[in-house]
Amino acid sequence: MTESTEPRLRTSPWSIIHPVRGQIVLSLALASLGTLAALLSLAAIAWSVHALSLHPGQWPWQPLLAAALLIIASYVLRLNAFKQSHYAAFRLETLLRTQLSRHLARVSMGYVQATGSSSLAKVMQDDVKALHVFVADSQAFYARAYTAPLVTFGALLWLDWRMALAAAGVLAFGAAVLALAMRNRDELVRQYNQARERVSSAVIEFVQAMPVVRTFDSGNSTFGRYQQALDDYLRMLQGWYRSSAFSARFSMAIVNPLPTLVVLLWLGSWLIWQESLEFPVWLAILLIGTGMAEAFQPLMGLKHLIDKTRISVARIHEVLAAPPLALPASGSERQPADAGIRFENVGFRYGERDGDALEGVSFSVPAGSVTALVGPSGAGKTTIARLIPRFWDVSAGRILIGGVDVREMTPQTLMRQVAFVFQDTFLFSGSIADNIRLGVPQASDAQVIAAARAAQAHEFISALANGYDTPAGERGAFLSGGQRQRITIARCILDNRPIVVLDEATAFADPENEAALIAALSALTQGKTVVIVAHRLSTIRDADQIVVLERGRIAESGRHATLLQHDGVYARLWRNYQQAQDWALGLDRNDASNDQERT
Numbered sequence: 001m002t003e004s005t006e007p008r009l010r011t012s013p014w015s016i017i018h019p020v021r022g023q024i025v026l027s028l029a030l031a032s033l034g035t036l037a038a039l040l041s042l043a044a045i046a047w048s049v050h051a052l053s054l055h056p057g058q059w060p061w062q063p064l065l066a067a068a069l070l071i072i073a074s075y076v077l078r079l080n081a082f083k084q085s086h087y088a089a090f091r092l093e094t095l096l097r098t099q100l101s102r103h104l105a106r107v108s109m110g111y112v113q114a115t116g117s118s119s120l121a122k123v124m125q126d127d128v129k130a131l132h133v134f135v136a137d138s139q140a141f142y143a144r145a146y147t148a149p150l151v152t153f154g155a156l157l158w159l160d161w162r163m164a165l166a167a168a169g170v171l172a173f174g175a176a177v178l179a180l181a182m183r184n185r186d187e188l189v190r191q192y193n194q195a196r197e198r199v200s201s202a203v204i205e206f207v208q209a210m211p212v213v214r215t216f217d218s219g220n221s222t223f224g225r226y227q228q229a230l231d232d233y234l235r236m237l238q239g240w241y242r243s244s245a246f247s248a249r250f251s252m253a254i255v256n257p258l259p260t261l262v263v264l265l266w267l268g269s270w271l272i273w274q275e276s277l278e279f280p281v282w283l284a285i286l287l288i289g290t291g292m293a294e295a296f297q298p299l300m301g302l303k304h305l306i307d308k309t310r311i312s313v314a315r316i317h318e319v320l321a322a323p324p325l326a327l328p329a330s331g332s333e334r335q336p337a338d339a340g341i342r343f344e345n346v347g348f349r350y351g352e353r354d355g356d357a358l359e360g361v362s363f364s365v366p367a368g369s370v371t372a373l374v375g376p377s378g379a380g381k382t383t384i385a386r387l388i389p390r391f392w393d394v395s396a397g398r399i400l401i402g403g404v405d406v407r408e409m410t411p412q413t414l415m416r417q418v419a420f421v422f423q424d425t426f427l428f429s430g431s432i433a434d435n436i437r438l439g440v441p442q443a444s445d446a447q448v449i450a451a452a453r454a455a456q457a458h459e460f461i462s463a464l465a466n467g468y469d470t471p472a473g474e475r476g477a478f479l480s481g482g483q484r485q486r487i488t489i490a491r492c493i494l495d496n497r498p499i500v501v502l503d504e505a506t507a508f509a510d511p512e513n514e515a516a517l518i519a520a521l522s523a524l525t526q527g528k529t530v531v532i533v534a535h536r537l538s539t540i541r542d543a544d545q546i547v548v549l550e551r552g553r554i555a556e557s558g559r560h561a562t563l564l565q566h567d568g569v570y571a572r573l574w575r576n577y578q579q580a581q582d583w584a585l586g587l588d589r590n591d592a593s594n595d596q597e598r599t
């Protein structure tokens, strides 16, 4: 796919904040009215000076009262604008996070894996936060950048058109200088954002790779990459500062209110000398005239805010544009007849450019039977296991559960059928009991304990200081890999789904845990349809069916004894497996004889 054919992602913040548009418009209106009230209060002050000059013995209470009321009104209006925009920002933040998490729950796991969980977390956290900042803060900038200069110009025109044109002239000159200073800005902002992205991904890599870093390269290469990213970032910033230092400072000098004031003073005093301008009008002009030049700072702040938000908006749109897995049309959903599984001529590719991970795979798993998937590394075992709960959709053929294509079931129906025990177990924050009853929130304590007992987890959970109430998850109690696995198995036992898919569930168990884990798994798989991906061929000797895969195709299938007789791929894998066992025992024997020699 060429770049030009890819859909362009929208980057305008307004394309994403429409759910709170009404509130934002209200906030903008309030902020503009607040700015207007502030300007009118200055006019009222000028009016009071004028009144005082006409009647020096009379206190000008009316204009002064008007000024005081206008100042209070301005304050109240701005406060309400602030309140509305912040409410809108909080509401948008929640809406976006809900929308993103709902969408992510519907896309394929393939998309989640390819994008990376830390990038997705960043979108849900940081990019949504950037939208919050835009909605909360931009209304004040908009009001000061647009309302203030427009109203000021109108007022100046009404007071004296010559003075209005002079102030507009200074503004135009300032804008031209600023445009010159900012001519390379978009490119520099792009470079700046790239450098910042590199720093943040280097930080994430550095932190995530900490266990490897500590044991493997003493931090040099990973830290080196982080340091390099930081150096590039610093160099970029220095270059930017150097290249724009003079024009930026010059434009700052022009766009501050002082030059406008000087021009209005000079021109005003000359017009008064010419007797073509009245003193009170001049005073009013001096008081409000600088409002136009003051628009520049908020304009620049607004531009900076919009630039930053655009990147976040693009990333949020990108995630929301990921195609969700197709759902059956409502009413066409079908219920599986039993828990049997059938693969019919299944082909699968991970991506457009990847080769076939599976090709023409057909086999049946009768309800209540155990099928083991074996084969050399990269043969496609895990892929098959993950296609059953529809982590991805097949590229060819179909997968049926109880006679129904998995794509014709709702995710809820499919989830009620299949329990999946992952290689890497994940516990959520919350108590251990909450983790076990995740799929059945209404389960009683007795049911939770029974499931934990069956999963051989009750004993170690009871030994924890807070037992079943002990917090789990990333910040929870430290649990070994095997213990975490047994908690996940307890969860599946309680869920009692008719199909269990085990993905190398025993691959990383330590010997001490293994017996407990095997007992837990046999409790889980009792009477269920089981598909197991296992490297320990001894654990699947009694399987009803062994499907042997090689390079994404089924090489052979049958029971253990038949396959050995057949003397094909499985017999070779079995011999290798036994050799590995003997080799391990041989090491043990050597160790034992060495020990004997030593004693």
Ligand SMILES: Nc1ncnc2c1ncn2[C@@H]1O[C@H](COP(=O)(O)OP(=O)(O)OP(=O)(O)O)[C@@H](O)[C@H]1O
Pocket: 113, 350, 351, 354, 357, 375, 376, 377, 378, 379, 380, 381, 382, 383, 384
């Ligand atoms: N997320 C992915 N993206 C692209 N290709 C992948 C992905 N996961 C696996 N593959 C490829 O698909 C093929 C099958 O992989 P799979 O993980 O199913 O093999 P396996 O038999 O389970 O291997 P192992 O025993 O080493 O875990 C391999 O060639 C692998 O490189």
